[in-house]
Amino acid sequence: MSGILIRKAVGMMSEDPKKFTKSVIPAILLSAVGLLLALLMLIFSIDSGSLEKFLAGAETPYAIIEAYDKWYESMVTATMISLVIVSVCGVAAIIIGRKSVVAVLCAIGISIFGFFACGVMYLSEDIPALRAKAQEDMAQIAEGRLETAEVSFHKDKGRAGLRGIYTDGQPTMFAVYSGIGNTFESSWMDFYIPDNLGFTPDEDRMYNDNRSIEWNNENARWYSVTYTNNFCVVISVEPLN
Numbered sequence: 001m002s003g004i005l006i007r008k009a010v011g012m013m014s015e016d017p018k019k020f021t022k023s024v025i026p027a028i029l030l031s032a033v034g035l036l037l038a039l040l041m042l043i044f045s046i047d048s049g050s051l052e053k054f055l056a057g058a059e060t061p062y063a064i065i066e067a068y069d070k071w072y073e074s075m076v077t078a079t080m081i082s083l084v085i086v087s088v089c090g091v092a093a094i095i096i097g098r099k100s101v102v103a104v105l106c107a108i109g110i111s112i113f114g115f116f117a118c119g120v121m122y123l124s125e126d127i128p129a130l131r132a133k134a135q136e137d138m139a140q141i142a143e144g145r146l147e148t149a150e151v152s153f154h155k156d157k158g159r160a161g162l163r164g165i166y167t168d169g170q171p172t173m174f175a176v177y178s179g180i181g182n183t184f185e186s187s188w189m190d191f192y193i194p195d196n197l198g199f200t201p202d203e204d205r206m207y208n209d210n211r212s213i214e215w216n217n218e219n220a221r222w223y224s225v226t227y228t229n230n231f232c233v234v235i236s237v238e239p240l241n
Contacts, residue, residue: 024106027097031110034089038082038114042121045078048169051161055171059196061233062141064173068162069134072127079122086114130164137228146226146235151179152216153201153223154209157190162231174233175200179225180207191227193234202239 044050054067054074090111097103140146159172174192181189193199205221222240227233 024097024100024103027093027100027103027107028110030096031090031093031107031114034086034093035110035114035117037089038085039117041078041082041085042075042118045075046121046125046165048171050074052171055173058173059194061194061196061228061235062138064194065134065137065141065162065228065231065233069131069138072131072134075125075127076122076131079118079127082118083115086111086118090114125165127165133164133230134162137230137233140228141235147229148224148226149181150240151181151191151223151225152207152220153177153179153191154188154207156201160192162192162233163190177201189232191225191232191234193237197234197237199234199237 051067051071054070055064058064058067090107093107093111094104097107155178157176157178160174160176161170161172162174174194177191177193178188179191180187201223202221205219207216207220211219224236224238224240226235226237228235
């Protein structure tokens with residue numbers, strides 16, 4: 001389709017330069033400006049700098065998850081505004097270039113691309129699901145309906161933000177450790193431990209994969225861990241042995 005539009009635009013430019021200048025160029029520029037503004041708004045909303053503003057002063061697990069929830073909400077708002085911008089600019093471009101089929105097709109084509117770009121970002125990152133998970137974890141903390149398990153930690157996976165959307169330079173609010181417990185559906189889980197707990201597992205008594213379960217039950221350090229269901233954010237951790 002883009003090839004056909006280009007050929008038609010080139011043909012009109014050579015046959016009727018004045019009509020091309022008055023209708024096609026303004027239509028293309030206006031719809032392109034709408035697309036550019038929409039993309040800039042989306043890029044700004046997902047940038048790590050936006051997340052940092054929401055995380056400012058957040059230290060407790062609840063406050064950190066709440067900051068992420070607000071970040072996700074800002075992405076939803078940015079997507080909606082971007083769609084409105086693309087729509088308004090697209091309609092305006094069609095009105096300006098209504099006397100030219102080429103101008104109208106160019107405006108429609110650019111607008112469709114804008115809708116596609118907004119939709120891809122919104123759906124590929126699954127922002128609604130991330131918001132739902134964050135709000136469920138916040139409700140768990142507020143109502144005290146937390147998961148509890150006896151856990152032995154194994155691997156230090158470094159520092160990270162909440163799993164989900166990754167952006168370069170994203171604040172790392174958690175120390176992430178792999179843990180194993182007898183009640184887990186899977187053998188290992190990643191636990192996100194916030195700095196305010198001041199917790200570091202006993203490195204001399206980590207779970208040893210090369211030893212038997214019985215050996216680890218007796219020699220590895222085990223902890224009572226309370227955590228949220230979706231993002232596995234640790235709320236409290238206490239040594240058991």
